[in-house]
Amino acid sequence: MKTLKNCRPMGGPATDLHIADGVFVETSPDGAETIDCGGRILIPGLVEAHTHLDKSLLGMPWYRNEVGPRLIDKITNEREVKVSLGLDPQVQSERQAILSVSHGTTQIRSHVDVDTHHGLAGIEGVMETRDKLKDIVDIEIVAFPQSSMMPRPGTVEMMDQALALGADIVGGIDPCGIERDPKGHLDAVFMLAEKHGKPVDIHLHERDALGGFSMEEIIARTRAHGMQGKVTISHAFCLGMMDRAYVADLQAQLAENRIHIITTAPASAPVPAVKELKAAGILTGSGSDGIRDTWGPYGNADMLERAMFIGQRNNLRRDDEVELALDICTYGGAAIMETEGYGLRIGDRADAVLVEGETLAEAVALRAPRKMVLKAGAVTARDGACVVAAP
Amino acid sequence: MKTLKNCRPMGGPATDLHIADGVFVETSPDGAETIDCGGRILIPGLVEAHTHLDKSLLGMPWYRNEVGPRLIDKITNEREVKVSLGLDPQVQSERQAILSVSHGTTQIRSHVDVDTHHGLAGIEGVMETRDKLKDIVDIEIVAFPQSSMMPRPGTVEMMDQALALGADIVGGIDPCGIERDPKGHLDAVFMLAEKHGKPVDIHLHERDALGGFSMEEIIARTRAHGMQGKVTISHAFCLGMMDRAYVADLQAQLAENRIHIITTAPASAPVPAVKELKAAGILTGSGSDGIRDTWGPYGNADMLERAMFIGQRNNLRRDDEVELALDICTYGGAAIMETEGYGLRIGDRADAVLVEGETLAEAVALRAPRKMVLKAGAVTARDGACVVAAP
Structure with missing residues (x-):
């Protein structure tokens, strides 16, 4: 359970997004971990x-x-x-x-x-x-x-x-x-x-x-x-x-x-x-x-x-x-790929990426290391490095 | 005055290069600073x-x-x-x-x-x-x-x-x-x-x-x-x-x-x-x-x-x-640009870059942050950051 505080879905206005059981939900679940997104853009995986x-x-x-x-x-x-x-x-x-x-x-x-x-x-x-x-x-x-x-x-x-x-x-x-x-x-x-x-x-x-x-x-x-x-x-x-x-x-x-x-x-x-x-x-x-x-x-x-x-x-x-x-x-x-629940809507699976840039176009032009990557709500990478080490 | 220790000019065998008065010279001048290049490839600027x-x-x-x-x-x-x-x-x-x-x-x-x-x-x-x-x-x-x-x-x-x-x-x-x-x-x-x-x-x-x-x-x-x-x-x-x-x-x-x-x-x-x-x-x-x-x-x-x-x-x-x-x-x-003294030969101006990669082709494919950049023998950037701050 997580709250993504101060993120900008698809470069839109800053908001908080909530995650429970691997999907985006309406409200913050009790005991949710808060992650400060620093106003960064959130895009789906x-x-x-x-x-x-x-x-x-x-x-x-x-x-x-x-x-x-x-x-x-x-x-x-x-x-x-x-x-x-x-x-x-x-x-x-x-x-x-x-x-x-x-x-x-x-x-x-x-x-x-x-x-x-x-x-x-x-x-x-x-x-x-x-x-x-x-x-x-x-x-x-x-x-x-x-x-x-x-x-x-x-x-x-x-x-x-x-x-x-x-x-x-x-x-x-x-x-x-x-x-x-x-x-x-x-x-x-x-x-x-x-x-x-x-x-x-x-x-x-x-x-x-x-x-x-x-x-x-x-x-x-x-x-x-x-x-x-x-x-x-x-x-x-x-x-x-x-x-x-x-x-x-x-x-x-x-x-x-x-x-x-x-x-x-x-x-x-x-x-x-x-x-x-x-x-x-x-x-x-x-x-x-x-x-x-x-x-x-x-x-x-x-x-x-x-x-x-x-x-x-x-x-x-x-x-x-x-x-x-x-x-x-x-x-x-x-x-x-006929992926079910792909996106950033309520009910979608929380596969998402926090990217750098003021706009989506800048995110593409910059290609800066990804701040955070989520797979079904779990953090899989931070600052450009995967949480799992390569063999 | 510098000695670039253990660098590989153009991806060739490891060697030491010496710099004095902004140019590559034959032998290490007295009091030269030694820089360990860690076997990295050196290319001209x-x-x-x-x-x-x-x-x-x-x-x-x-x-x-x-x-x-x-x-x-x-x-x-x-x-x-x-x-x-x-x-x-x-x-x-x-x-x-x-x-x-x-x-x-x-x-x-x-x-x-x-x-x-x-x-x-x-x-x-x-x-x-x-x-x-x-x-x-x-x-x-x-x-x-x-x-x-x-x-x-x-x-x-x-x-x-x-x-x-x-x-x-x-x-x-x-x-x-x-x-x-x-x-x-x-x-x-x-x-x-x-x-x-x-x-x-x-x-x-x-x-x-x-x-x-x-x-x-x-x-x-x-x-x-x-x-x-x-x-x-x-x-x-x-x-x-x-x-x-x-x-x-x-x-x-x-x-x-x-x-x-x-x-x-x-x-x-x-x-x-x-x-x-x-x-x-x-x-x-x-x-x-x-x-x-x-x-x-x-x-x-x-x-x-x-x-x-x-x-x-x-x-x-x-x-x-x-x-x-x-x-x-x-x-x-x-x-x-008709640049005089461009290159890595003795007598050439010490404009050079230490790059990551086993070969020149890998350096291009990787495009990793440059380890060090020299202009007339002076360090102008390290690890991808210029020594001068942008306005």
């Missing part, structure tokens, strides 16, 4: 809706990256290097999840590699972390066929096992570019979703007309399987293509089928235009993608920084625009 | 080669940005809002320069507005800051006709006065897009450069063929005035255009005329490809551009973060590629 907890090299010696330029170079290199580096998915996912919490993240959707080389080691490792950290962060697991399904016999069966074991979501990857068999790949993804009654989240890096074609096929299967509201497309670089009339048509179909978009707003690739997605009524979330892994050196799991990246990539400068970027990293991701 | 010290709103109440989307909206709004906000160019430039030093910057090239509305107030203010902070940072001033020269009679004369007063460089801006008179504008810029014997640094936001046209005109005048090595083009978005054959031709001409490029690597605009610039032999520097001003909320004056942005925008992932991004933020900018 940041949502890391697209990352790869099993891949990070955090806490390991520096990995000198000499990998080739193509997507397939990175995939092949990683599959092999994981072994030589002795990467432990449990330890690595714990390290990254704790870093996320230190920056104010309260829930994570992680894609986790499933392939015939490493089997279910990634899934098992991240499941162990999910259980270990359940009091400080919620982790949702996507069974992700990073190395492809169709060209590598046995992967579909392994995906099936991952979902039976406890993965929450069926992943997929470039049906043409990586799988070289869009019909086979997408039929398998939706078959697995139907069999296990689980949602879908597909990586789609394909650009221009190729990505548009694969997106049309995803839309067609969403409709055919009655999976409206249960399908997410991550990256969706094709929505950044030049042919804006075609993009508008695709976006109308995505909205109609309640297909969600997750964008990490990379600076070097075409990206979905977040203001257009909002105007079209498409739920949009964001994530860090890989953090300091064999793919690249960047990333720090800070979703306020990610909101800044979304702002910079989409040329969002006005305060209301920067607030949209933050909304994507909070409410947008939470809606895609 | 970071170079902020493109910013606007007179515009920042740092330390002022949050400015709610509701400005329109066009370049001219931002220019017009700023010219007027500067008055209503009571922005003091001296105070603001001092605040931003001190923030720069805290992050390891030892030299700054700042464009400073010159217009008929504010006259030389910006130039005078930044000159005062330049003098006040001369022991901790070198500031180079570009007289910058932000509001245009040709459509606003009296501006050319004011630019002339600014250069006579002490501005170091002649600035310019979109000869077509803003000036609407490429011949008139560029003739005036090069006339001023010739009259005052000073270099040129032109903002060129124009895209595609329009920017290419203006660039051709800049190249023609560089050749005609024999100003090879004295002309810089900032932004140069047109070099990010689709027509790579035309860009290759432009880049060959830039190299031939030793015209330099400064890129801030914005995520939302086309950008010069830094690896191509390097291959063409074009000196390349970088900068923060505006920091928390009426144009937008972002920016923190951290040139290690800027190196990361260059890396993200140019898809630089391999270690050698990330090192190129850092090179642009150090040696590249220093070469453009």
Whole structure:
């Protein structure tokens, strides 16, 4: 039981908020601990809706990256290097999840590699972390066929096992570019979703007309399987293509089928235009993608920084625009993850972050260490440090 | 006199470096103070080669940005809002320069507005800051006709006065897009450069063929005035255009005329490809551009973060590629500014930064608070804080 004294929900007027049994309540319960928020802004927990907890090299010696330029170079290199580096998915996912919490993240959707080389080691490792950290962060697991399904016999069966074991979501990857068999790949993804009654989240890096074609096929299967509201497309670089009339048509179909978009707003690739997605009524979330892994050196799991990246990539400068970027990293991701009781209303779960700054836009621009992070009313981080030590 | 014990110049093997009379020397002078660098990497001072010290709103109440989307909206709004906000160019430039030093910057090239509305107030203010902070940072001033020269009679004369007063460089801006008179504008810029014997640094936001046209005109005048090595083009978005054959031709001409490029690597605009610039032999520097001003909320004056942005925008992932991004933020900018004695060799001026990380690429990815910053051998910042307090 806590009273958050003198906080400013979403940058509004200062007020006191009360917490009991992990949720926001109307009045201060007897014996509540009072926390002076010093007039700081309170936002709901940041949502890391697209990352790869099993891949990070955090806490390991520096990995000198000499990998080739193509997507397939990175995939092949990683599959092999994981072994030589002795990467432990449990330890690595714990390290990254704790870093996320230190920056104010309260829930994570992680894609986790499933392939015939490493089997279910990634899934098992991240499941162990999910259980270990359940009091400080919620982790949702996507069974992700990073190395492809169709060209590598046995992967579909392994995906099936991952979902039976406890993965929450069926992943997929470039049906043409990586799988070289869009019909086979997408039929398998939706078959697995139907069999296990689980949602879908597909990586789609394909650009221009190729990505548009694969997106049309995803839309067609969403409709055919009655999976409206249960399908997410991550990256969706094709929505950044030049042919804006075609993009508008695709976006109308995505909205109609309640297909969600997750964008990490990379600076070097075409990206979905977040203001257009909002105007079209498409739920949009964001994530860090890989953090300091064999793919690249960047990333720090800070979703306020990610909101800044979304702002910079989409040329969002006005305060209301920067607030949209933050909304994507909070409410947008939470809606895609179908999080119950997300927000700062009475009855909502007390997952929240005290941030520095006079306004929400300043909080994003500053990205100062988070003063305090709460998960179901319990303090999980203070002054940028998680209460749990990383392994 | 100092000995930097156990430091790793540019991430190489640990060694001791000695400083006397502000420069690196062979052997430890008698009575030298020993500083234990703890095996950290030492790099030369970071170079902020493109910013606007007179515009920042740092330390002022949050400015709610509701400005329109066009370049001219931002220019017009700023010219007027500067008055209503009571922005003091001296105070603001001092605040931003001190923030720069805290992050390891030892030299700054700042464009400073010159217009008929504010006259030389910006130039005078930044000159005062330049003098006040001369022991901790070198500031180079570009007289910058932000509001245009040709459509606003009296501006050319004011630019002339600014250069006579002490501005170091002649600035310019979109000869077509803003000036609407490429011949008139560029003739005036090069006339001023010739009259005052000073270099040129032109903002060129124009895209595609329009920017290419203006660039051709800049190249023609560089050749005609024999100003090879004295002309810089900032932004140069047109070099990010689709027509790579035309860009290759432009880049060959830039190299031939030793015209330099400064890129801030914005995520939302086309950008010069830094690896191509390097291959063409074009000196390349970088900068923060505006920091928390009426144009937008972002920016923190951290040139290690800027190196990361260059890396993200140019898809630089391999270690050698990330090192190129850092090179642009150090040696590249220093070469453009014709800095004498820049570097870590014996005889070089002891402008240097101790950074965290196992490798240079990790230093860029981490962007941890700088352990120590030196200007001519004197400590100017420790643990991310400048030794001089901001006003």
